[in-house]
Amino acid sequence: MSQPKRKSVYKVDFAKEFQGIKKGKEDYHAHCIPCKDEINLAAMGKTAIKQHQEKPKHKENAKAVATTRYFTASKGVQVRLLDMESLPGEDSTMVANFIIQVLGKHQLQFENLVSFCADNAPVNFGGPQLAGPNNVFKKLQEKKKNLIPVGCSAHILHNAAQKAADRVPVDIEAIVFKLASYFKGSTRRHEDFKDICNFLEVNYETIPSHGPTRWLTLGKVIDRVLKLWDPLTTLFTSKDKSPRILEEFFSSDESLPVLQFLHSVLAVFEKPLLLLQEFYTTVIEYIDKWFRVEFLPTNISWIMLSKKSVDYYDIVEMAG
Known part of the structure; x- marks a missing residue:
């Protein structure tokens, strides 16, 4: 057999x-x-x-898009779309060849290329350590040794916030997704919740959606949940057959401090993330704005955070 x-x-x-x-x-x-x-x-x-x-x-x-970003004394930073093409295989060799062909098509000298900018996918850079030869950057670097790799800084900053949030006692993203799922497509549930808001004299608002790759949405969702905390708590702790994860979350004494903590800390990330998504900002402007006092949090002691080990509840107390 x-x-x-x-x-x-x-x-x-x-x-x-x-x-x-x-x-x-x-x-x-x-x-x-x-x-x-x-x-x-x-x-x-x-x-x-x-x-x-x-x-x-x-x-x-799946279309490969090639854009160029350049600087002129008269117009400053400029961004132009060069070409867009479907690449069925989309391996690193195909993408690198596509970039080389597009530059040649527009009579742009490869030796004038300063950096390769793309998202942080392994096929583009080979991971955080720029490891291995089978990625787009390494193949382009074969033609120009001093080519500078530029990944997505906003994505890195988002990952930092996300990894830190993973260490708190509550999986807040699971709660947020479950909330969205609970209300999605149900007029009756929205009406029931609206009645509770009216009874508690709280302005009814819908809860915005959150996507794991949409960097600024989690803070907005948490902000809305905090505004609607009392009606949501009433809804999920008094209603029969509420989703267990939501019933336990809104019944726990720990949940509100965790939300308030995350709301405070995520606000620290919002301005830098918005800055990184600006279209025409130069590196010099990034550095200048990044280190301004306006980007430094006022509610957390950075001297204390510089210690190798900081207790979560100590940070909650500081953020409060």
Whole structure:
């Protein structure tokens, strides 16, 4: 009797080999970011990714875009779209060749290229350590040794806030997503909540949505939840068959201090993130604004935070 065939699983190198691919929900799934599709690798391994990237849907969704950012004395920083093309395979070699071809097409000298700017995907830079030869930056660097890698600073700052938030006792993103799921598409639930707000004399407002890659939305959602804290607590602690995660969250004495703490700290990140998303800001302006007093928090002792170990509850007390 033959043994069952072993299932192929996702490998970290797939993200370096294929643009827009990350680990899926299961070990034997890959996730296509442009298409928002799960790709089953169990039977064919990475061949399934190649086949997916040949589909018309993926070719329509996955387009390589080349822009140039330059400076002139008369107009300052300028950004121009050079080209946009569908790259079915989207591996690092294809993307690097696309950039080289686009520069040549517009008669832009490669030796004048100062930096390569892209998101922080492994296929672009090979990870935080710029490791390995199979990424776009390394392939471009073969043509110009002093090329400067520029990843997405806003994404890095977002990750810093997110990783720090993961250390608090409550998974706030799970709560936020569950809240959105509870109210989504239910007029009856909105009306019930509106009645509670009216009874408690609190202005009814909807809770904005939050996406894990939308850097400024979590703070806005927390701000709204704090404004509606009493009505939400009444709703989920008095209603039969409330989602357990929400009932436990709004019943806990720890939840409100955690929210207030995160609300205070996330505000520290908001101004730098908005600055990093400005279109025409130069590096010099970034540095100048970054170190201004207006970006430094006034409610946290940085002397204390400089210690190697700071207790969470000490920070809550300072943030309060």
